Amino acid sequence: TTVEGDGPRRKMIWQMPGAQVLLCNYEVVVRDFQTMLEHCDNPQVTSRDGLGRIVKRTGDRNGSESNGGVASLDSPLPKFDLVVLDEAQRIKNRDSVTSKTARAIPRKRSLCLTGTPIENRAEEMYSLFEFMGVIPPHATPDVRQLSKLSEVHILRRTKDLVMKDMPPRLDRDEIIELSPAQQHAYRTAEKDGVIQLNEMGDSITVQHVFELVMRLKQIANYDPLTGESAKLDRLVADMEEISASGGKAILFSQWTRTIDWLAERTTQFGRLVYHGGVPTKKREPILDQFKHDPNAHLLLMSYGTGAVGLNLQFAGYVFLYDRWWNPAVEDQAINRAHRIGCKSQVIVSKFICKDTIEERIDLVLRQKRELFRRVLGEGDNENESLSLSAGEIFGLFDLKKRTSKGGTTSIGPSQPGQDAA
Numbered sequence: 001t002t003v004e005g006d007g008p009r010r011k012m013i014w015q016m017p018g019a020q021v022l023l024c025n026y027e028v029v030v031r032d033f034q035t036m037l038e039h040c041d042n043p044q045v046t047s048r049d050g051l052g053r054i055v056k057r058t059g060d061r062n063g064s065e066s067n068g069g070v071a072s073l074d075s076p077l078p079k080f081d082l083v084v085l086d087e088a089q090r091i092k093n094r095d096s097v098t099s100k101t102a103r104a105i106p107r108k109r110s111l112c113l114t115g116t117p118i119e120n121r122a123e124e125m126y127s128l129f130e131f132m133g134v135i136p137p138h139a140t141p142d143v144r145q146l147s148k149l150s151e152v153h154i155l156r157r158t159k160d161l162v163m164k165d166m167p168p169r170l171d172r173d174e175i176i177e178l179s180p181a182q183q184h185a186y187r188t189a190e191k192d193g194v195i196q197l198n199e200m201g202d203s204i205t206v207q208h209v210f211e212l213v214m215r216l217k218q219i220a221n222y223d224p225l226t227g228e229s230a231k232l233d234r235l236v237a238d239m240e241e242i243s244a245s246g247g248k249a250i251l252f253s254q255w256t257r258t259i260d261w262l263a264e265r266t267t268q269f270g271r272l273v274y275h276g277g278v279p280t281k282k283r284e285p286i287l288d289q290f291k292h293d294p295n296a297h298l299l300l301m302s303y304g305t306g307a308v309g310l311n312l313q314f315a316g317y318v319f320l321y322d323r324w325w326n327p328a329v330e331d332q333a334i335n336r337a338h339r340i341g342c343k344s345q346v347i348v349s350k351f352i353c354k355d356t357i358e359e360r361i362d363l364v365l366r367q368k369r370e371l372f373r374r375v376l377g378e379g380d381n382e383n384e385s386l387s388l389s390a391g392e393i394f395g396l397f398d399l400k401k402r403t404s405k406g407g408t409t410s411i412g413p414s415q416p417g418q419d420a421a
Contacts, residue, residue, distance in 0.1 A: 001013055001016065001019040001020075001021065001022055001023070002022075002023045002024070003022055003023065003024035003028055003029075003032070004024075004028075007032075007035065010028065010032055011032070011035075014032065014078070015078065022080075026090050026098050026102075029101060029102075029105070030097055030098055030101045033101050033104065033105075034101075078106070079106040079107065079108070080105065080106065080107045080108070081107070081108050081109065082107065082108065082109045082110075082111065083102075083105050083107040083109075083110055083111070084110075084111045084112075084113065085102060085110075085111070085112050085113065085114075085131070086113045086114075087113070087114060088112035088113055088114040088117075088128055088131075089114045089116045089117065089124070089128075091103075091127050091128065091131060092124035092125075092127055092128070093124075093127065094126060094127045094130070099127050099131075102131055103130065103131055110131055110132045110133060111132070112128050112131065112132060114128070115328075116328055117154070122143050122146055123140070125146055125149075125150075126139065126140065126141070129141075129149060129153070132153065134149060134153050135149070166338075166340070166342065167338075167342055167343065167344050167345045167346070168345045168346075169334070169338045169345070169346050169348060170345055170346070170347050170348065171348045171350065172347070172348070172349055172350070173350050173352055173362075174234060174349050174350065174351050174352065175352055175353075175354050176230045176231055176234055176351055176352065176353050176354065177230060177353070177354050178220065178230055178353055178354070178355075178356065179223065179228040179229065179230045179233075180228070181223045181225070181226040181228040182219060182220070182222070182223045182228055182229070182230060182353075185219050185223050185224070185225065186216060186219045186220065186356060189212075189215055189216060189219060190212075190216055190357075193212040193215065193216075194212075197209060197212065206393055206394065209393050209394055209396070210393060213357055213361075213393065213396065216356065216357045217322055217357060217358065218255065218258070220322070220353040220356050220357070220358055221253070221255070221258050221321065221322055222258070222261060230353070231321060231351050231353070232262070232265060234351065235251070235262075235266070235319060235321070235351075236265075236266070238317075238319075238349065239266065239269050239297065239298060242297060242316075242317055243268075243269050243270075243297040243298075246294065246297075247297065247316050247317060248290065248296070248297055248298075248299070248314060248315045248316065248317070249297065249298050249299070249315060249316075249317035249318065249319060250298075250299045250301055250312060250315050250317070250318050250319070250336060250337055251298060251299070251300050251301065251318075251319040251321050252301050252302070252303055252318070252319070252320050252321065252330075252333045253300070253301075253302060253303070253321045253322050254302065254303050254304075254322055254324055255302075255322070256275045256276060256277055256302055258321065258322070259273060259275050259300045259301070259302060260273070262300055262321070263300055266298055266300070269297045269298040270293065270295040270296040270297055270298065271296075271297075271298040271299070271300055272286050272289060272290050272296055272298070272299050272300065273286075273300050274286050274287070274299060274300065274301045274302075274305060275300075275301065275302035275304070275305050276302060276304055276305050278305075283305075286299075287310070287312070290312070290315075291312075291314055299312070299315070301333075303324050303329055303330075303333055310336045311336070311339065311341070312336045312337050313336075313337055313338070313339050313340070313341040313342040313343075314337075314342075314343075315336075315337040315346075316337070316342075316344055316345070316346055316347065317337075317346070317347050317348075317349070318333070318334050318336075318337050318338075318346060318347070318348045318349070319348075319349050319351065320333070320334075320348070320349070320350045320351060321351055322351065322358075323350065323352070323358060323361060323362065323365075325361075326365075327365050327368075327369060330350075334346070334348050357396060360396045361396065364396075
């Protein structure tokens with residue numbers, strides 16, 4: 001039974017005696033949990049704990065806390081035999097409303113489903129293990145202990161184990177030197193930008209550094225004044241070979257502006273454009289044309305619209321024209337082509353400009369992948385989600401992280417939402 005409808009209907013569904021399985025999203029359970037507690041007569045439900053009038057952070061009848069410090073004794077929900085959290089990374093922050101509400105649901109057993117158990121830090125697994133009752137409230141196991149807990153309590157189903165007969169995915173980093181005009185624009189922007197950041201002193205925030213990173217990444221794509229682009233030269237050379245053999249390629253960029261710029265310069269490959277600016281009703285015809293038109297060799301896509309939900313396994317080549325902040329998003333994009341049904345190997349080319357911010361970001365992301373493997377073990381790790389932290393983005397320019405005046409703890413979204421301009 002799906003928990004939906006207006007408030008009174010949802011309340012009735014929660015308490016429905018004949019319902020065997022209840023389905024709802026996180027927003028519904030948080031909202032309804034709060035609403036029902038606000039009308040609860042139990043005098044214990046009075047203290048505020050980040051959830052409005054949800055719980056009293058006192059001991060239970062035996063004088064000890066349960067469910068992560070949230071007294072399930074006062075829950076307005078029935079006691080469930082099993083609570084399953086899909087996309088369980090939603091509770092990664094122990095102090096969030098969603099996490100506290102999940103821990104407050106009365107239950108006998110708990111199960112978490114997630115492809116991204118770690119998004120930024122290994123510590124994010126604390127909340128998942130606490131929800132499952134694996135560790136006591138407020139426990140902080142180190143990486144070695146987390147690794148041991150993962151071996152016992154996590155069942156991983158990786159693509160390299162499940163789909164052994166799939167054609168291979170071949171990744172290659174294409175290290176590219178900036179054109180002369182790009183080098184001049186890049187060095188000038190970097191020098192001036194770092195000087196400005198240092199002059200800001202303690203008023204600097206991660207957002208200020210992030211803006212410089214974005215500006216440098218865009219110059220690495222192409223020089224806005226001259227239009228010179230070493231990446232475009234490499235792309236054209238590769239696409240000439242691909243199109244000559246009748247192949248098809250998908251190119252991903254985080255900027256719609258870059259995609260539109262490329263579209264004007266790759267018409268010889270029958271290029272098609274698919275990003276957030278394309279009307280929804282036109283998107284399916286574009287994908288159909290890419291699949292069936294023998295002259296359509298290149299599909300230009302944004303991470304925001306092309307990273308999930310599309311099946312393009314007939315494309316044998318993928319280009320990451322610029323890098324996303326999170327390797328999980330890149331892997332999701334690549335898996336539009338490398339998935340069940342692909343008939344041949346998929347060649348993935350990641351464009352990285354030499355001696356630029358792109359090399360530094362790539363190094364940090366590689367280190368984060370290694371952290372993921374240390375905690376969860378070996379595997380294809382295609383679903384790991386590891387964004388850059390505020391300290392790491394400052395470190396890209398050897399800047400010392402200031403106080404958190406900006407209120408931001410990571411650079412870039414962990415998942416692509418709206419397309420960047």
